[in-house]
Amino acid sequence: MKRAVALVMVAAALALAAPLSAQQLVDAARLDGYKKEAVKGVDEMAKLAQEMVDSVFSFGELGMQEVETSRYLTAQLEKFGFKITRGQSGIPTAWVATYGSGKPVIALGSDIDGIPQSSQKPGVAYHDPIIEGAPGHGEGHNTGMPLNIIAAIAVKRIMERDKLPGTLMLWPGVAEELVASKAWFVRDGMFKDVDVNLFTHVGQNLNVGWGQQGGTGLVSMEFTFEGETAHSAGAPWRGRSALDAVELMSIGWQYRREHLRLSQRSHSVITNGGDQPNVVPRNASIWWYFREIDQPHIKELMELGIKMAEGAALMTNTKMSYRILGTAYPRHFNKVVAETMYENIKTVGLPTWTDADQTLAKALQKELGNARQEGLAVKIGNLGQPQPLENNTGGGSDDIGDISWNMPTVTLGYPANIPGLPGHNWSSGIASATPIAHKGVVAGAKVQAMTVLDLLTKPELIKGAWDYFNNVQTKDEKYIPFITRDTPPATHLNKAILEKYREQMRKFYYDPTKYPTYLDQLGIKYPTVRTPSSDKPQQ
Numbered sequence: 001m002k003r004a005v006a007l008v009m010v011a012a013a014l015a016l017a018a019p020l021s022a023q024q025l026v027d028a029a030r031l032d033g034y035k036k037e038a039v040k041g042v043d044e045m046a047k048l049a050q051e052m053v054d055s056v057f058s059f060g061e062l063g064m065q066e067v068e069t070s071r072y073l074t075a076q077l078e079k080f081g082f083k084i085t086r087g088q089s090g091i092p093t094a095w096v097a098t099y100g101s102g103k104p105v106i107a108l109g110s111d112i113d114g115i116p117q118s119s120q121k122p123g124v125a126y127h128d129p130i131i132e133g134a135p136g137h138g139e140g141h142n143t144g145m146p147l148n149i150i151a152a153i154a155v156k157r158i159m160e161r162d163k164l165p166g167t168l169m170l171w172p173g174v175a176e177e178l179v180a181s182k183a184w185f186v187r188d189g190m191f192k193d194v195d196v197n198l199f200t201h202v203g204q205n206l207n208v209g210w211g212q213q214g215g216t217g218l219v220s221m222e223f224t225f226e227g228e229t230a231h232s233a234g235a236p237w238r239g240r241s242a243l244d245a246v247e248l249m250s251i252g253w254q255y256r257r258e259h260l261r262l263s264q265r266s267h268s269v270i271t272n273g274g275d276q277p278n279v280v281p282r283n284a285s286i287w288w289y290f291r292e293i294d295q296p297h298i299k300e301l302m303e304l305g306i307k308m309a310e311g312a313a314l315m316t317n318t319k320m321s322y323r324i325l326g327t328a329y330p331r332h333f334n335k336v337v338a339e340t341m342y343e344n345i346k347t348v349g350l351p352t353w354t355d356a357d358q359t360l361a362k363a364l365q366k367e368l369g370n371a372r373q374e375g376l377a378v379k380i381g382n383l384g385q386p387q388p389l390e391n392n393t394g395g396g397s398d399d400i401g402d403i404s405w406n407m408p409t410v411t412l413g414y415p416a417n418i419p420g421l422p423g424h425n426w427s428s429g430i431a432s433a434t435p436i437a438h439k440g441v442v443a444g445a446k447v448q449a450m451t452v453l454d455l456l457t458k459p460e461l462i463k464g465a466w467d468y469f470n471n472v473q474t475k476d477e478k479y480i481p482f483i484t485r486d487t488p489p490a491t492h493l494n495k496a497i498l499e500k501y502r503e504q505m506r507k508f509y510y511d512p513t514k515y516p517t518y519l520d521q522l523g524i525k526y527p528t529v530r531t532p533s534s535d536k537p538q539q
């Protein structure tokens with residue numbers, strides 16, 4: 001269809017229906033038709049959704065090393081006519097996929113990285129790794145980009161046919177567990193033309209909220225100390241131990257913790273503890289996450305960390321340096337976009353769970369010793385409301401926060417996991433390549449597609465979203481990034497782990513040309529639950 005013809009049709013639709021805002025591109029009936037068509041389109045792609053969910057699950061890659069994942073997802077997008085650019089912000093596994101042209105620009109993002117030591121057979125309701133010690137999708141990040149891709153394809157077909165103006169942009173949250181990419185994407189202008197960002201994150205229900213969110217923001221910093229080697233027994237007085245500095249910094253922080261606010265969370269791992277005991281450690285490093293609920297308090301913790309490290313260096317006569325590896329701003333989501341999305345959530349509703357799905361969920365909740373075995377969600381909740389700072393007792397972070405302070409943003413939660421899990425654990429991988437995840441992704445993709453259609457056809461929504469962003473959200477509070485122009489992205493992270501496990505993991509990559517599902521490929525009966533006669537030891 002020629003553009004002129006399309007415009008005539010749009011004009012005809014405008015003339016027929018009333019009342020209609022002067023700016024609206026299509027009338028309510030036409031938009032309703034588009035949404036129904038998108039829902040049908042998503043349902044028809046349920047097989048593709050399952051293949052993508054299972055494939056990304058089988059790659060199980062950690063942050064900054066999402067090589068197979070990014071190769072696979074961009075290949076899918078290219079097949080459906082999206083244009084890809086790669087290597088954003090100097091991050092090899094980052095990319096952007098676009099379709100269409102002009103305004104509005106609607107971005108769809110989701111995280112793609114896994115969790116260390118969370119290798120797990122899907123559909124099995126107890127700890128049973130595919131490869132002992134290997135990484136896996138112990139958060140469920142394998143499901144978000146497949147959801148966005150299905151939604152985008154469904155909308156693209158309508159845009160193409162009816163020549164709807166606008167651009168769809170898909171992008172991956174690289175290394176979300178390290179909060180190591182989104183602030184860099186923002187800094188480098190990746191979203192500069194974007195009108196609204198629709199983020200998705202795996203959850204246990206369909207939900208969205210607006211305003212200041214609960215949880216924390218954080219700065220992730222690695223402190224490195226440099227001393228001098230010496231024979232640890234022959235001449236220890238001639239050495240200066242960098243490991244001593246790491247230990248002193250850590251013990252200093254543990255004492256100080258008593259005098260920190262209740263809302264803070266801080267935790268560390270020692271990334272280098274020296275080489276061997278008979279050589280005084282010349283180099284040692286400790287990696288901290290400093291979390292608080294607002295920017296000024298995160299900054300305070302960060303400055304305290306630097307002071308603590310300086311003290312440790314003084315005590316040990318070593319040299320100290322530090323670098324930022326990641327950062328996440330506290331999140332604030334857009335009211336207008338959240339309200340629009342919530343209407344679509346109500347229309348779509350939750351998936352129909354089978355007895356097998358509920359049996360798996362309840363068996364896992366029992367396995368983990370949960371007081372209640374409530375199974376899977378069967379009722380959607382209310383629209384999420386703002387969390388005042390004084391009620392925020394802390395919790396997790398997500399670098400979508402940095403994006404949420406630069407443009408109207410929301411996060412769609414979708415029911416692709418089992419409620420009541422500890423998170424960052426093998427148990428979060430159990431549902432992630434089963435019908436629970438497959439159906440949760442299909443439901444989420446419908447909501448996502450319908451919301452994109454709302455934003456593409458109702459310019460007043462974009463205007464309203466920016467009005468909230470400019471005149472409410474950022475009226476008195478501005479974004480102050482923790483990284484500077486020259487903070488490099490920490491692309492080295494997780495390299496050694498993937499080098500250790502990748503060849504073993506490759507044998508378990510999902511082959512959809514040979515097996516209907518990944519459960520079939522692994523020979524897993526769905527669901528596999530512990531039986532009284534099961535001799536599998538409790539782990």
Ligand SMILES: [Zn+2]
Binds near residue numbers: 111139141201
């Ligand atoms: Zn996550």
